[in-house]
Amino acid sequence: xxxxxxxxxxxxxxxxxxxxxxxxxxxxxxxxxxxxxxxxxxxxxxxxxxxxxxxxxxxxxxxxxxxxxxxxxxxxxxxxxxxxxxxxxxxxxxxxxxxxxxxxxxxxxxxxxxxxxxxxxxxxxxxxxxxxxxxxxxxxxxxxxxxxxxxxxxxxxxxxxxxxxxxxxxxxxxxxxxxxxxxxxxxxxxxxxxxxxxxxxxxxxxxxxxxxxxxxxxxxxxxxxxxxxxxxxxxxxxxxxxxxxxxxxxxxxxxxxxxxxxxxxxxxxx
Amino acid sequence: xxxxxxxxxxxxxxxxxxxxxxxxxxxxxxxxxxxxxxxxxxxxxxxxxxxxxxxxxxxxxxxxxxxxxxxxxxxxxxxxxxxxxxxxxxxxxxxxxxxxxxxxxxxxxxxxxxxxxxxxxxxxxxxxxxxxxxxxxxxxxxxxxxxxxxxxxxxxxxxxxxxxxxxxxxxxxxxxxxxxxxxxxxxxxxxxxxxxxxxxxxxxxxxxxxxxxxxxxxxxxxxxxxxxxxxxxxxxxxxxxxxxxxxxxxxxxxxxxxxxxxxxxxxxxxxxxxxxxxxxxxxxxxxxxxxxxxxxxxxxxxxxxxxxxxxxxxxxxxxxxxxxxxxxxxxxxxxxxxxxxxxxxxxxxxxxxxxxx
Numbered sequence: 001x002x003x004x005x006x007x008x009x010x011x012x013x014x015x016x017x018x019x020x021x022x023x024x025x026x027x028x029x030x031x032x033x034x035x036x037x038x039x040x041x042x043x044x045x046x047x048x049x050x051x052x053x054x055x056x057x058x059x060x061x062x063x064x065x066x067x068x069x070x071x072x073x074x075x076x077x078x079x080x081x082x083x084x085x086x087x088x089x090x091x092x093x094x095x096x097x098x099x100x101x102x103x104x105x106x107x108x109x110x111x112x113x114x115x116x117x118x119x120x121x122x123x124x125x126x127x128x129x130x131x132x133x134x135x136x137x138x139x140x141x142x143x144x145x146x147x148x149x150x151x152x153x154x155x156x157x158x159x160x161x162x163x164x165x166x167x168x169x170x171x172x173x174x175x176x177x178x179x180x181x182x183x184x185x186x187x188x189x190x191x192x193x194x195x196x197x198x199x200x201x202x203x204x205x206x207x208x209x210x211x212x213x214x215x216x217x218x219x220x221x222x223x224x225x226x227x228x229x230x231x232x233x234x235x236x237x238x239x240x241x242x243x244x245x246x247x248x249x250x251x252x253x254x255x256x257x258x259x260x261x262x263x264x265x266x267x268x269x270x
Numbered sequence: 271x272x273x274x275x276x277x278x279x280x281x282x283x284x285x286x287x288x289x290x291x292x293x294x295x296x297x298x299x300x301x302x303x304x305x306x307x308x309x310x311x312x313x314x315x316x317x318x319x320x321x322x323x324x325x326x327x328x329x330x331x332x333x334x335x336x337x338x339x340x341x342x343x344x345x346x347x348x349x350x351x352x353x354x355x356x357x358x359x360x361x362x363x364x365x366x367x368x369x370x371x372x373x374x375x376x377x378x379x380x381x382x383x384x385x386x387x388x389x390x391x392x393x394x395x396x397x398x399x400x401x402x403x404x405x406x407x408x409x410x411x412x413x414x415x416x417x418x419x420x421x422x423x424x425x426x427x428x429x430x431x432x433x434x435x436x437x438x439x440x441x442x443x444x445x446x447x448x449x450x451x452x453x454x455x456x457x458x459x460x461x462x463x464x465x466x467x468x469x470x471x472x473x474x475x476x477x478x479x480x481x482x483x484x485x486x487x488x489x490x491x492x493x494x495x496x497x498x499x500x501x502x503x504x505x506x507x508x509x510x511x512x513x514x515x516x517x518x519x520x521x522x523x524x525x526x527x528x529x530x531x532x533x534x535x536x537x538x539x540x541x542x543x544x545x546x547x548x549x550x551x552x553x554x555x556x557x558x559x560x561x562x563x564x565x566x567x568x569x570x571x572x573x574x575x576x577x578x579x580x581x582x583x584x585x586x587x588x589x590x591x592x593x594x595x596x597x598x599x600x601x602x603x604x605x606x607x608x609x610x611x612x613x614x615x616x617x618x619x620x621x622x623x624x625x626x627x
Contacts, residue, residue, distance in 0.1 A: 171370045174337055175428075177357040178364040179435065180387035189383075193374040 031248070038242050051238035063236075067243060070228030073141035077224060078207040080145035085156045085206050088149070090199060093157070094191060097164050098173060111157035114150050119215035122151070130220060144222050151216070152209045156202035163198025167191075200261060204254040211247055286314030286471040287348040287438035289334070294343030294353075296329055303329040305495035306343065314469040316462070317500075318482035321492035322518070327475045328443060330492070334473060335441050336360050347438060358387075363432030363470075367444040369424045371416035377427045378403060378412035384435035402430035405464065422453035429461065433468065440465065442474040446481065458485055479519050483507065491515050509544045509620065516545065516556040516621035523562060523595045526625060527555040534619040537569045537589070545621035552625040559584065559598040561617035564605075568614040571595065573605040587611060 011019065041048040054060060061068070089111075096103050114122070126147050137143050169191060176190045177183075192199065214226035225247060233240030289311040296304040303326045311317050319327035332338040334345060336357035345353045352360050363384075371380050381399035390398070403409050406426040416424055425445050432440060442461065446454040462485045465472045476482050482489045483503035490500040491514075499506060499515045510516035517524075527536035529550045534541045536555055543555070564585075571587035574594070583601045588594055597613065605611055 167373075168368060168370070171366055171368050172372060174357075175364070175366060175370040176372070176383070177337070178335060178362060178441075179384035179431065180358045180361075181383075182356075182358055185387065190372055194372070 031245070034241050034245055038238055038245065040238075051242060055239060055242060064232065064239065066223070067225075067228045067232050067239075070223050070225050073223055074211055074225040076142045077145050077148060078210040080142050081148040081152060081206050081210050082203045084145060084149035085152060085202055086199070089153065089156055090160060090195075090202070091187075093160050093164065094169070094187065094195075097169055108157065108161070111153040113153075115154040119151075120219070122147070123216055123219040126216070126220070141222050141224065144217060144220065144224070145210075147216050147220070148206075148210050148213060151213065152206040155205045155209060159201035159205055160195065160198040163195050163201075167194045169194075196261075200257070204257065207254055208251045211251060286312075286469050288313050288346075289439055289471055289473070290344070290346040291330065291334070292344040292346065294330070294333055294345060295341045296326075296333055296338060297341055302495050304333065304340070304343075307496060309490060309497060309500070311471055311473065313471055316465050316472045316474065316485060316487045318474045318476055318486035318489045319492055320476055320479055320482040320489050320518070321498075322477060325492040326495040327477075327492045329495075331441050331443050331473060331475045334439070335362055335364055361435075361437050362439045362441055363435060363437035364441045365425065365428045365432050365443065365445040367447055369416065369421065369428070369448070371419075371424050371427055371431075373416050376413050376415055377408060377419065380416075380427055381431045381434050384431060388435060398434055399430075402434040403427070405433075406430045406460070420453075421449050422457055425449065425457060426460075429464070433464070433470070438471065440470050440472040442472065444475055444477070446476070447478075454481075461485065483519070489519070491518060493518075510556075511546060511621075513545075513554075513556055513621050513623040521559050521596055522556040522620065523559065523593075524554050525557055525589075525593055525595065526591055527553055527619070527622070529553050529622065534622065536615060536619075539569075539615045541615055542618035543622055544618050548622060548624065553622040554625045555619035556621040556623075557615065557619050558617070559596045561615060561619075562595055562597045563614050563616060564597060564599055564603065565612050565614040568612040571611055571613055573607055573609040573611060575607070576605050585611075587613070589613075 038051050039047045096107050133143050133146060172190050173186045176186045211225055217224040218227050229240050229243055291307055291309040293306045293308060294304050295306055307330060319330055321327045329338060333340045340353055344351045378399050381402050382395045385395040385398060403412055406429055408423060408426050411419060411423060446457055458481055474486060488500055488502055489506055491498045493514055499511045506515060506519045510519060516522045525536050527534050529548055534543050534555045569589060571589050573585055573587050575586040577584050578601060582598050585597050585605050586594060
């Protein structure tokens with residue numbers, strides 16, 4: 001398309017710069033403020049590295065033992081939640097896409113529901129369920145992943161569905177079957193490599209949601225990263241902000257990994 | 271254009287299987303897509319399923335492949351009923367209408383896929399895949415991904431992928447429909463060449479009658495889930511058994527006429543009727559454009575359109591009774607819109623249908 005016909009079709013360079021700058025500022029200002037805060041020595045004081053160096057050493061390990069345990073709990077929760085997404089949601093979505101396309105709207109509706117239900121309402125409903133869960137699986141922090149498996153559904157569904165829509169899944173699976181592949185082989189060798197971006201996006205977004213979740217864990221009396229950060233912030237706000245920054249960095253890194261490893265092989269090798 | 275090798279010995283020859291569809295029924299909800307269809311294909315034969323959209327031709331092919339399970343009837347390949355056998359165990363090769371190469375694999379990895387499923391050793395796999403790519407003229411494109419190939423090249427790779435496993439039957443589901451006209455003709459001829467050399471039983475689905483007539487040993491014209499007529503391209507064109515076949519295969523002029531003593535009489539000219547015999551009375555006769563010619567005297571008509579088709583020209587005229595007639599004639603003759611011309615009818619009417627008014 002020529003430049004003349006595109007005139008006015010998109011914002012100019014200056015407008016784009018302003019929009020990007022404003023959006024960047026919305027994200028960057030709080031983060032920069034957090035970073036600056038962690039180097040402050042009191043509100044009127046100088047800058048210091050003490051808050052960062054104070055997190056290293058035996059004393060720190062004792063002081064922040066609860067927080068470190070919470071980090072471990074959150075990592076386990078993230079892994080189990082991703083497992084639920086990959087083992088339950090992904091095969092269900094592929095099955096619906098291939099064999100029961102009429103059920104797609106129903107599945108979409110079910111998966112979107114959690115985003116419309118406030119966490120507090122969800123907890124009220126989950127509380128009696130967790131009475132049963134505790135009897136069966138115990139009260140380990142990892143059991144919270146059953147609830148998180150529900151809360152991440154909208155995000156994971158959208159990530160996988162957009163990838164499913166972009167790939168001719170039906171044709172590819174029929175081609176593979178005509179060449180002698182059984183269903184597990186079709187899934188492993190043909191579909192999953194082409195759904196890698198969606199699967200990775202769903203996984204990492206699920207991790208991000210789990211690492212940022214507070215309400216359900218707090219109301220169900222479980223210890224995770226966010227509840228522990230709240231506790232730490234009451235005694236040491238600097239440490240709480242530092243751990244929040246570290247958590248942000250981890251999530252940011254995960255999102256970068258989506259871009260790196262989510263790209264299909266045929267594009268990366270060009 | 272790339273060089274094309276002859277069929278390699280690794281792909282084998284004379285591997286055609288006999289295929290039979292016996293009273294096959296397939297319904298989708300209340301729609302009967304296949305209406306007790308019967309079809310017998312000889313080993314090594316190239317049969318085209320031709321028909322308009324929704325006639326059941328693709329459903330018949332998918333039933334044969336196992337991608338659609340049939341409600342009743344038998345699908346027999348080499349004497350064995352495979353109606354309940356899953357697709358991956360039917361030993362068929364299939365090329366699809368839409369591009370179906372696996373996007374994350376190179377061309378050669380795509381071709382190797384079927385051999386991999388059959389647990390062929392890696393070295394043999396590579397050799398056979400290279401030979402198959404060579405056969406379709408794409409040896410130099412082995413390491414390219416699908417998005418780096420043109421539509422025609424992708425369909426060639428898909429053909430190599432379907433053939434490399436030496437399947438008993440090759441199924442082609444409108445493999446040329448997404449290609450531009452020139453590539454379509456090239457690949458069509460290539461498919462026929464390879465099929466002839468391999469001797470593989472082939473079923474080719476198309477809605478393009480020119481394509482079907484050009485490549486197939488026999489063409490089955492389908493309508494409403496049933497085979498209306500099956501025969502060689504020459505038989506279908508020269509002696510269509512029904513008005514539908516006369517209309518669908520080749521061009522036909524529908525001219526009001528009368529049947530008198532078994533002869534078609536139109537505008538005072540008497541002709542033979544090739545189709546099913548009928549009782550005398552008013553009819554609409556189906557007459558091929560080449561059986562109508564421009565003349566110095568005869569049926570008066572007015573020119574309404576004229577198209578240059580390369581070696582010949584097709585002109586449309588309107589007769590006194592408002593019926594519209596196509597004539598094919600020498601490209602040098604250039605009738606102008608509104609010209610009054612005269613026609614003569616020759617040869618025969620290929621088919622006829624009873625006229626009520």
